[in-house]
Amino acid sequence: MGARDRSSAGCSRRRDRRFAGDAPRAGCSPGRGGTACHREVFDLRIWVYATPADLPADPPRVGAAVAIDVLRATSTIAQALWAGARAVMPYLEPEEARRAAAAATATGSSGKPDSSGSAGLPGSPGAGPHLPPLLAGERGGVQIPGFDLGNSPREMTPERVRGREIYVTTTNGTRAILRAAALGPVYLAALVNRAAVVDRLAALGADVAVVCAGGQGAFSLEDIVGAGALVDGLAARGIGVPGNDLALAAVALFRHWEGRLAELFRQTDHGRRLLELGLAADLDWCARLDVLPVAPCYREGRITAA
Amino acid sequence: MGARDRSSAGCSRRRDRRFAGDAPRAGCSPGRGGTACHREVFDLRIWVYATPADLPADPPRVGAAVAIDVLRATSTIAQALWAGARAVMPYLEPEEARRAAAAATATGSSGKPDSSGSAGLPGSPGAGPHLPPLLAGERGGVQIPGFDLGNSPREMTPERVRGREIYVTTTNGTRAILRAAALGPVYLAALVNRAAVVDRLAALGADVAVVCAGGQGAFSLEDIVGAGALVDGLAARGIGVPGNDLALAAVALFRHWEGRLAELFRQTDHGRRLLELGLAADLDWCARLDVLPVAPCYREGRITAA
Structure with missing residues (x-):
């Protein structure tokens, strides 16, 4: 049992189980708002x-x-981008993240002037000098030894991350993303x-x-x-x-x-x-x-x- | 993360996350009721x-x-016992249930006078003549061909199941039990x-x-x-x-x-x-x-x- 209906992306015609109809709720749009x-x-x-x-x-x-x-992880990555990080690259394992960051440093591909489309955020990376990548992540909730940052959103300040690429690995979050x-x-x-x-x-x-x-x-x-x-x-x-x-x-x-x-x-x-x-x-x-x-x-x- | 505390069966001292304390609730005992x-x-x-x-x-x-x-499955088995079935034997696969029921029939081990301790229920099996076992179960929600009963609690009437042993297999329920x-x-x-x-x-x-x-x-x-x-x-x-x-x-x-x-x-x-x-x-x-x-x-x- 429990077979699930599946459809291609896009239009669905099932209207029988609307979330909005589950219970009357303040703030819900009274209209359907659909097209x-x-x-x-x-x-x-x-x-x-x-x-x-x-x-x-x-x-x-x-x-x-x-x-x-x-x-x-997703709270922290949202904050990193909001604070002006150029991009975040997720990896499953610390060693993968280390190797990728090292390769980026060697080729100078990290921290180049902004082409990520994130201009306009308060911490927008903008144009600037080449900056080395950052390594961030945790195991058991604790910063990985040798990494620049842990997995706390409070570490992701504009001062630390603006214009930087961040190579990140966390116990569960990066696995879900990948x-x-x-x-x-x-x-x-x-x-x-x-x-x-x-x-x-x-x-x-x-x-x-x-x-x-x-x-x-x-x-x-x-x-x-x-x-x-x-x-x-x-x-x-x-x-x-x-x-x-x-x-x-x-x-x-x-x-x-x-x-x-x-x-x-x-x-x-x-x-x-x-x-x-x-x-x-x-x-x-x-x-x-x-x-x-x-x-x-x-x-x-x-x-x-x- | 997410490591779970484990303890041996019995006493727990964690009182910080009581269900009863999650929200005030009519009918909850105001006392703790513990020993x-x-x-x-x-x-x-x-x-x-x-x-x-x-x-x-x-x-x-x-x-x-x-x-x-x-x-x-568990609704149906509860009803079967309430209606006086002597016992229910769960199996993962229909063929296993068939073989076990056939073996019980051959040895006459099914439907013998009650020794299950269930006397006192309204449909109590009590003493009585030997009765052949019943086969019950579903696949895809539908009764398995050749079985006596499906997986509906409404089938488990005293007339059908009183004094009987029931050999049962369902898609998900018997797996959870085993x-x-x-x-x-x-x-x-x-x-x-x-x-x-x-x-x-x-x-x-x-x-x-x-x-x-x-x-x-x-x-x-x-x-x-x-x-x-x-x-x-x-x-x-x-x-x-x-x-x-x-x-x-x-x-x-x-x-x-x-x-x-x-x-x-x-x-x-x-x-x-x-x-x-x-x-x-x-x-x-x-x-x-x-x-x-x-x-x-x-x-x-x-x-x-x-």
Whole structure:
């Protein structure tokens, strides 16, 4: 049982399970806000997966994917780009990131004058001198020895990252990004940049698969709540239907904890582990909603501000 | 990240994430209702897994496991025992069930006078003539050819099953039961018998792992809501702390849909598939809460009323 309907990217005609209709909700658009599509009201479907391993062998065909690692990779990468980093290159393993950064340094390909299209952000890299790449990442929540930065969004200040390329590897987040790339271009979403990613998905108007990082292969509630925030943001525009049960659950979970997100993070497995490492400030940083108007997008090995 | 604390079965001292404290709730016991344990207030921890495959390689050590397949295996088996079936034997594959039933018929080991301890139920098997075993199960939601019964709880009437042994195989449910058996004795829970299983777990007073059947390896929302109902029932007695994020999510999801369970089942992947098969009456049957005072328990190959 549990066979899932799949369709090509684009128009879906299923209107029976609208998120917006799940419960009356302040702030939701009373209208549908859709545009005509094949004589039916336009809508997009959203699938949510708790970990990269949960993607089925025959995944839904979508127009875009979203990777979510609220604590902390996608929050941190959004902040790095917002602070003016030129691009972020994700790798599975520290050694891969080291080699790639070394190669970029040797060829002088890093830190060249801006051609990434991210001009206009407050920390816009702009033109400038060649700057060496930065290495960033964690294992067990702790900065990797020899790396320039860890995985805290609070480290990604304009002073540290403006104009730089950052080679990054994290325990769960970079895996989710790279796995999601098999589905299409990958937007990186967190709570802090939820609205910016919703804008992109709404403009794209195609079905979407949300791949949560999870923690060591297990369901991470803060990621699912992040996925629910995305779905809720689309529902507020009157668009989006759940593609699977976890999408339906995610929006209910977001609505349950909305307004208490920092409190939630103090109860989740991953959040509690970060607390033990003395990173309460990171929890509070990542629990803010819609504060960074940047939608990072991974294509062809690079994450840039879309 | 996401490393999980594990402890041996029994006493847990973590009181920081009580389900009952998540939100004020009518019907919750204002007291803790615990008993002394090693000078600490007694409490038990609950882990929830969305599918058998989500059980970690090094699972938590627990005093009991619970298998949940709300639509429909655990609902149906609870009803079969309530209607007087002597025992239910779960198998992964139809051919295994056929062979076991044939062997039982040949040796006359099925349908002997009651020694299962289930006397006292309304459909109690009692003493009686030897009766041949029954074969029950589904694939794709449809009764397996040549089997006596499918997987509908409405088939499990006293007239059909009283005094009988039932050899059963279902797509997801029997797999969850057999996988959970590696952890300890397995209670079978559904919404219909939630309170009876809560009674057993509260009496046992040990940590518990809840293994949901899911659908074809994916998260099934009706099973997670069933797990949440169990957790909520324990919380109403002032006991239970979440062992993992999915336990925390499950109780929120149950509370979100409590009172609208039949409506929820019409939105889930598995529920919609059953609707397409014309089984709306099964959805309504399985969406009832606390109506069967029976707690099936699987040990040593047999499920009997605990």
